[in-house]
Amino acid sequence: xxxxxxxxxxxxxxxxxxxxxxxxxLLDGFGLxxxxxxxxxxxxxxxxxxxxxxxxxxxxxxxxxxVRSIEKAVADVNALNPQPDFVLFGGDLAQLGQKGxxxxxxxxxxxxxxxxxxxxxxxxxxLDMGEHWRELFGPDTYxxxxxxxxxxxxxxxxxxxxxxxxxxxxxxxxxAMAQLDNPNGRPFTVGEAQRDWLKKDxxxxxxxxxxxxFSHSPLYKYYKNWNFWTDDAEQFQAILARFPRVSVIHAHxxxxxxxxxxxxxxxxxxxxxxxxxxxxxxxxxxxxQQDRADPFDQFDGCGWGTVExxxxxGVNKNYNLWGRKPMKVTDEWLSTVNEASLPDPYxxxxxx
Amino acid sequence: MSxxxxxxxxxxxxxxxxxxxxxxxxxxxxSIPLPSTGVSAASDYPAKSPLGLIDPDIPQDNPMSxxxxxxxxxxxxxxxxxxxNTVSCATCHDPKMGFAEHEKVSIGVQGKKGNRxxxxxxxxxxxxxxxxxxxxxxxxxxxxxxxxxPVEMAMPSLDSHLVEKLKKVPEYQKTFGEVFKEGITADNVxxxxxxxxxxxxxxxxxxxxxxxxxxxxAISPAAKRGLEVFREKGRCMxxxxxxxxxxxxxxxxxxxxxxxxxxxxxxxxxxxxTKEEKDxxxxxxxxxxxxxxxxxxxxxxxxxxxxxxxxxxDKGGIPNRYLDGGIRPLNLxxxxxKDLVEFMKTLTSPEVEKIGGPHPPQ
Amino acid sequence: MKIRYAxxxxxxLVAVGLVAFSLAAFGSPSGNVKSLGLIPCTxxxxxxxxGGRVFKxxxxxxxxxxxxxxxENTGRMSxxxxxxxxxxLMQEWTKMKQMKAQDAPMVLAHKGEPHARRxxxxxxxxxxxxxxxxxxxxxxxxxGTNGISCDMCHPDAMDNHxxxxxxxxxxxxxxxxxxxxxxxxxxxxxxxxxxxxxxxxMKALETYILxxxxxxxxxxxxx
Numbered sequence: 001x002x003x004x005x006x007x008x009x010x011x012x013x014x015x016x017x018x019x020x021x022x023x024x025x026l027l028d029g030f031g032l033x034x035x036x037x038x039x040x041x042x043x044x045x046x047x048x049x050x051x052x053x054x055x056x057x058x059x060x061x062x063x064x065x066x067v068r069s070i071e072k073a074v075a076d077v078n079a080l081n082p083q084p085d086f087v088l089f090g091g092d093l094a095q096l097g098q099k100g101x102x103x104x105x106x107x108x109x110x111x112x113x114x115x116x117x118x119x120x121x122x123x124x125x126x127l128d129m130g131e132h133w134r135e136l137f138g139p140d141t142y143x144x145x146x147x148x149x150x151x152x153x154x155x156x157x158x159x160x161x162x163x164x165x166x167x168x169x170x171x172x173x174x175x176a177m178a179q180l181d182n183p184n185g186r187p188f189t190v191g192e193a194q195r196d197w198l199k200k201d202x203x204x205x206x207x208x209x210x211x212x213x214f215s216h217s218p219l220y221k222y223y224k225n226w227n228f229w230t231d232d233a234e235q236f237q238a239i240l241a242r243f244p245r246v247s248v249i250h251a252h253x254x255x256x257x258x259x260x261x262x263x264x265x266x267x268x269x270x271x272x273x274x275x276x277x278x279x280x281x282x283x284x285x286x287x288x289q290q291d292r293a294d295p296f297d298q299f300d301g302c303g304w305g306t307v308e309x310x311x312x313x314g315v316n317k318n319y320n321l322w323g324r325k326p327m328k329v330t331d332e333w334l335s336t337v338n339e340a341s342l343p344d345p346y347x348x349x350x351x352x
Numbered sequence: 353m354s355x356x357x358x359x360x361x362x363x364x365x366x367x368x369x370x371x372x373x374x375x376x377x378x379x380x381x382x383s384i385p386l387p388s389t390g391v392s393a394a395s396d397y398p399a400k401s402p403l404g405l406i407d408p409d410i411p412q413d414n415p416m417s418x419x420x421x422x423x424x425x426x427x428x429x430x431x432x433x434x435x436x437n438t439v440s441c442a443t444c445h446d447p448k449m450g451f452a453e454h455e456k457v458s459i460g461v462q463g464k465k466g467n468r469x470x471x472x473x474x475x476x477x478x479x480x481x482x483x484x485x486x487x488x489x490x491x492x493x494x495x496x497x498x499x500x501x502p503v504e505m506a507m508p509s510l511d512s513h514l515v516e517k518l519k520k521v522p523e524y525q526k527t528f529g530e531v532f533k534e535g536i537t538a539d540n541v542x543x544x545x546x547x548x549x550x551x552x553x554x555x556x557x558x559x560x561x562x563x564x565x566x567x568x569x570a571i572s573p574a575a576k577r578g579l580e581v582f583r584e585k586g587r588c589m590x591x592x593x594x595x596x597x598x599x600x601x602x603x604x605x606x607x608x609x610x611x612x613x614x615x616x617x618x619x620x621x622x623x624x625x626t627k628e629e630k631d632x633x634x635x636x637x638x639x640x641x642x643x644x645x646x647x648x649x650x651x652x653x654x655x656x657x658x659x660x661x662x663x664x665x666d667k668g669g670i671p672n673r674y675l676d677g678g679i680r681p682l683n684l685x686x687x688x689x690k691d692l693v694e695f696m697k698t699l700t701s702p703e704v705e706k707i708g709g710p711h712p713p714q
Numbered sequence: 715m716k717i718r719y720a721x722x723x724x725x726x727l728v729a730v731g732l733v734a735f736s737l738a739a740f741g742s743p744s745g746n747v748k749s750l751g752l753i754p755c756t757x758x759x760x761x762x763x764x765g766g767r768v769f770k771x772x773x774x775x776x777x778x779x780x781x782x783x784x785x786e787n788t789g790r791m792s793x794x795x796x797x798x799x800x801x802x803l804m805q806e807w808t809k810m811k812q813m814k815a816q817d818a819p820m821v822l823a824h825k826g827e828p829h830a831r832r833x834x835x836x837x838x839x840x841x842x843x844x845x846x847x848x849x850x851x852x853x854x855x856x857x858g859t860n861g862i863s864c865d866m867c868h869p870d871a872m873d874n875h876x877x878x879x880x881x882x883x884x885x886x887x888x889x890x891x892x893x894x895x896x897x898x899x900x901x902x903x904x905x906x907x908x909x910x911x912x913x914x915x916m917k918a919l920e921t922y923i924l925x926x927x928x929x930x931x932x933x934x935x936x937x
Contacts, residue, residue: 063860065680075673095861165792166746166784179853181869184746226869274866277873292873295903296590296885299677323630323677584901589887596888 043148044210044313050077050114050306053090053251054271056123057108059100065298066095067104069272073304074111076320084306085146087114090251090269091121091157091216097174099132106136117144121216121251122157122188122227127174130155141194143201149212149309150205154194156215156230156250159186180226180276187224187231188217195232198239210245210313218250218268220261223279228253237264245313255301256319258329259284265334267307267317275301278345285342286334290321299323402555402701404564406598408477414492414543416550420531424548427541429712432517434505436461441498441545444470447705450645451552456653460504467619469653472646474554474707475639477546480604484635484651487625491546496538510538552708554642554701562698563599571698578695581688586665588692590678591637601641601699606634609679610670611650619652632674642704644697658693722773726807747798749806750779751839767791769799771807776814778806841925848922851915858904864919867903871926878936892920 055070057063077087089109094101102124109116118137120130130140140155162184163173176182190198205211213219219236222228230236240246246264254276257268266284275293283289293301299322308316314331321327401407410416427433431440444458445451451473458466468484476482482494498504499514507514518524518536525536532540559579562570571579582588592601606622613633622631635651649655655664664670666689668681684692701707753759755772759779766783780802782795791799813831852871855863868874876892883890886898896919897908909916 058861063862065860072673079673165794179865181865276867276869280872294884295867295899296587297677298680298903325628325630587902590885593887 044309044311045147046309046311047085047147048306048308050080050084050087050304051090051249051269052077052087052109052112052272052304053269054092054121054254054273055105055108056092056095056271056273057101057105058095059098059104066273067108069299069302070105070108071111072299072322073272074108076304078111078113080306083114085114086117087112088117088153088214088249089119090214090249091119092123092251092271093118093121094124096171096178097124097127097132102132102136117151117153117214119153119214119216119251120155120157122159122177123174125155125157126177127170141197147309149210149313150202151212151214152198152201153214154190154198154216156188156190156194156217156219157252158189158191158194160189162186183225185227187229188227189231190215190219190236191232195235195239198236202239202243205243207242208244210309211240211243211247212307212309212315213240213246213248215248215250216252218253218257218259218266219248219264220259220266222253222257222259222282222284224282226276226279228279228282237261240264247307247315249307249315249317256287256290256321256327256329257284258286258288258317258334260286260334260339265315265331267315267329270303270305270319270321272302272304281346283345285339285345286337287345288327288329289345290319290324290327297323402553402560404557404560404599405475405478405553405555406600408550408553410550411490411492414546416547417531419527420544420547421551422548423527423531424544424546425708426527426712427545428548432521433499433507433514433541434461435507435513439505441473441495442711444498444504445473447708447711450474450642450704451707452646454647456648458504460498460501461506464503464506466501466503468651469648471638472642473549474552474701474704475600475641477550477553478600478639479602479636481636485622485625486606486636491549492539492542495542495545495549499541510541514538514541548708554704554707557641557701558698559695560599563594564597572694574691574694575698576695577688578691578693581684581692582695585684585688586682586692587678587680588665592640599641601639602637604637606631606636607676607678608633608635608669608672608674609650609664610672610675611635611654611664612652612670613672613674614670621651630674633672634674634676640696640699642700644700645704658696659689662689662692718774726771726803746784747780747782747795747802749802750781752776752778752806752810752835769803771803773807773811776810778803778810780806844918844921845925847914848918848920848925851918852922855904857900857909857915858906860905862904864899864904871923874923874927875936876920876923876927877930877932879934881935881937892923896920896923 052070052073055066055073057066057070060067077084093105093109109118120133120137120140124130124133125140134140141153143150143152145151159177163176168176176184179185202211215230217230218228218233219230220233221230241263244263248264248266249269250266251269251271253268254271254274255268255278256270257266259266275290277292278287278289290301301321303319303321305320306318308318310316310331312331314335316331317329319327319329428441428445431437431443433440439461444453444455446453452470455470457468458470460466471484476494477491480486482488482491483497488494488497496510499507500510507517515536515538518528518541528536528540528544531544534540558570559575561567562576563579582592583594591603591605591607593599593603594601608621610633612618618633620632622634622636623629625631638649643649644658647657649658649661655661662684665679666682666684669675669679705711750759750768753776755775755777759768759770766781769780769782770777772778780799782791782799851857852864852868855861857863865871874892879892879895880889882888883895883898885902886894890898893911893916896916900906901908
């Protein structure tokens, strides 16, 4: 005999449903981590993409060597066989954000055969607050899906306004941002607006989808004095915590750099223009350091690279250091190594 | 007699010393001090290396001796080491031409052409690695290469053909037997040739006398200016090393200056040995000693003159994907380029053709 | 005595209050506030040739002078700048008071006479100026011709290793001093003209590099 669904029962069930929904959204906000899945996400088709980054172009009449370097990277990427699915430019295309510099960079990058995705760096942005960059390349924050992976591109070089009050000229502002060791600088952030955008963007993404986040700043805290730092890193990481596989590919640091925090793996990319020393503190243990560069060789310590996205949604990161043997950080190693077993880089001696 | 010797202490001393010396030279033939045989101090052994150089490393298993050097020299000039008796080492490494030759690439038996320029044997003992691509770790290993190279001396093999051929020469049977316990073997052929090559040290050039000998007038004012360009604006010295105590004019490393990379099927150089992509088109930095007499230049002989080499570097080498990051346009003034060439002319040792002692006719 | 100190304290509080409660109108970026040091109260501040805006506090003997160089002389500063001025005034005042009060070990001058505080202050100020000069040169791309400045590869003078000179410098093929390598870098990565060994800019660069690596043990020859 069919029993009528009493009102009490209905209320009970609805309440449970509401509670579950409420709990789910609460968890969403708190970003409790879920267990990592080591199995292949059925939807991921393995693929490879390449990156070129941190070209820091001046106009050619002032500086030819930076032009030579980015052109070398373009030639190298074009020589890949098979071609990568796409090429990401990691930011700092220009050195001082000037129209001539950005136009030159765009022209050179148009020589890349594969599909291109652009990302912004502080050197591109702070002369005109990204006006010309957006004219040339479109939005600075966006996402796309590729072969089962959800990719997000951020503008993670947002800093607090410190130029309006003292009435800095645009070039003064740009030069202040361009000086890495500026003691009066402000830390990079993703910022609330983008964090909100990211939450919305990710709310449509199934939980078992591997994520790749492209960012200029590292999205963790390494060395604040050089803005190897993202001030709202913890909040950003919390948003991603419930995804089992997240890889951050970041620029700005001009060095081989590797980190792992919770479920997120962080890989820095090389610059084409010049390498930076490792910071005097904060270097993650996961980083296998590249040796100090020989300044006689304008390409030493510089280069480009590729990222292999694997069936399990993790990545192998390849560093193509010019004039040196390539270096590689595998997902297999990074996702399983015990951090405590790795030596403290400052005891071993940082390579600077 | 014994009473006389016993009675005369000086004669007794002489007897002991004479006997000792006889015993010594019979038991240890290789430790006899050698008589001087040539102009260069390098033929004395143990030698003091010429001004501006260092002593070559001597491997444990190939100590020097006068007899071995002489044997090596004989082999060096002996055309019978080639399959048809037309080519010896000295054919392409001719003392009259700075122990090199004026061909772009070497021509072996039956006019067969190789693809690389013959480097000079002078001071080759001072390189870490031999050949343009560094594939031979020693002079001994290098010596074996051309003998069996089909486009050079084309012997079908070392152990059977070369050794059997040399065994038929009674003089070699005798000399090899005197110098080497094992007699005629491929390794001993190489050892003898290497020993001779270790005497081919050519220093004491006008540059050496100016730079190390402190003789102010040893080189011209133009050459002095050229030395400054070499060390500074020209950026030459970083690869073509001059050190405060001696100058090999090489860093013993491999660099891609782009030579040949703009032609079809370029010679990939060091890459062929290491299979590392970074070594593509890279060749060993040549020593510049005696460079003025060893034209043409570069691994393929593509640069006919010192002036053309300077122009090549001045424009920044030949663009290619693997161009060494240390190479870049130099923007040298015309006078600077001339001075650079004048400087390089001062790197020639005096009487090069006499180095290594009197040479048998070719 | 007590009244004197009380009045001085009041003076400080007033100065701090005025500064701290100014609202932003004109201001300057953080870090632009600096101490010009200590001078006797009897001396005029103009002897320090400051630009912009100047704040001073005097204890009857010595005055602390703080400068806001890019600021107009009137109107409101930003809250941040005002706070910085207040903080720095307090900091310098406290330092001065401590110096005067304590039995600081005196570096003995020649002839057994202790150094006057004026002297030790002068040393610090002169060194500070010289280091700043070097900092400017280190961040100045006009040393070269291609827009590159030293700090681009060497932020905070990192990776200069001044404590390892003299050493055989690979690029120079000889034992070099710090200044030799500075010149090599000017000529090569920066594509500029080298400086004379005794050029004021060279001395300034050496000053800043050495100062920035303070505390490093001398290790000549270390690679």
